[in-house]
Amino acid sequence: xxxxxxxxxxxxxxxxxxxxxxxxxxxxxxxxxxxxxxxxxxxxxxxxxxxxxxxxxxxxxxxxxxxxxxxxxxxxxxxxxxxxxxxxxxxxxxxxxxxxxxxxxxxxxxxxxxxxxxxxxxxxxxxxxxxxxxxxxxxxxxxxxxxxxxxxxxxxxxxxxxxxxxxxxxxxxxxxxxxxxxxxxxxx
Numbered sequence: 001x002x003x004x005x006x007x008x009x010x011x012x013x014x015x016x017x018x019x020x021x022x023x024x025x026x027x028x029x030x031x032x033x034x035x036x037x038x039x040x041x042x043x044x045x046x047x048x049x050x051x052x053x054x055x056x057x058x059x060x061x062x063x064x065x066x067x068x069x070x071x072x073x074x075x076x077x078x079x080x081x082x083x084x085x086x087x088x089x090x091x092x093x094x095x096x097x098x099x100x101x102x103x104x105x106x107x108x109x110x111x112x113x114x115x116x117x118x119x120x121x122x123x124x125x126x127x128x129x130x131x132x133x134x135x136x137x138x139x140x141x142x143x144x145x146x147x148x149x150x151x152x153x154x155x156x157x158x159x160x161x162x163x164x165x166x167x168x169x170x171x172x173x174x175x176x177x178x179x180x181x182x183x184x185x186x187x188x
Contacts, residue, residue, distance in 0.1 A: 014077070020070050027063050028168050031056060035161070040154055043141065057137055064130035071123045083120030085112030093117075106181055118174075120169045121136070129164045130161070132157040 034052050044052040074083060093112025095166055098105040101114075109115040136153035139145040 017073060020066060020073070023090060024063065024066050024070065025168075025172070026061050027066070028164065029061065030128070031059060032165060032168070040140070057133070060133045062129050064134055065127065067126040067130055071127065074119070074123065080112045083116050086117055087150065106178070118171070122171060123165050125160075125167055129160045132160050
């Protein structure tokens with residue numbers, strides 16, 4: 001069963017990327033779950049909420065490091081333009097993928113295509129969200145910033161988290177759909 005499950009997960013050609021991808025997904029899922037049990041006011045408290053808050057903070061910094069590592073690996077393997085062609089105003093890959101989708105065909109991942117752009121944006125979103133949480137933590141803990149400033153940073157972090165949650169669920173569903181279609185195609 002384990003080998004079947006691993007075989008269904010894409011990127012078997014790149015075990016480092018696959019492992020990093022899975023680790024990040026599991027950490028994001030744990031962040032989503034444990035965010036329901038945290039309280040920013042309880043950093044110095046040893047209650048359940050205080051411990052969960054520290055777990056959230058430590059895993060958030062770990063996500064920041066893993067996100068930067070993932071971005072560096074992605075760019076080292078395929079280059080900046082693979083994921084961020086749109087930043088150079090090159091939309092040819094996205095147009096090509098939209099044309100395939102309009103013909104009810106699932107496009108393969110390609111330079112500048114929708115899948116590459118979505119992955120590139122997702123990694124940037126992860127880094128921005130984790131950074132905003134880290135900035136709040138530094139302002140709260142080390143800079144002893146005013147409550148207005150720390151409140152601004154925590155609100156910004158919560159706002160940005162909405163986007164990573166949407167990305168997480170949508171990316172997961174698209175991944176499952178892709179695995180289902182690939183399996184269906186292999187059986188046919």
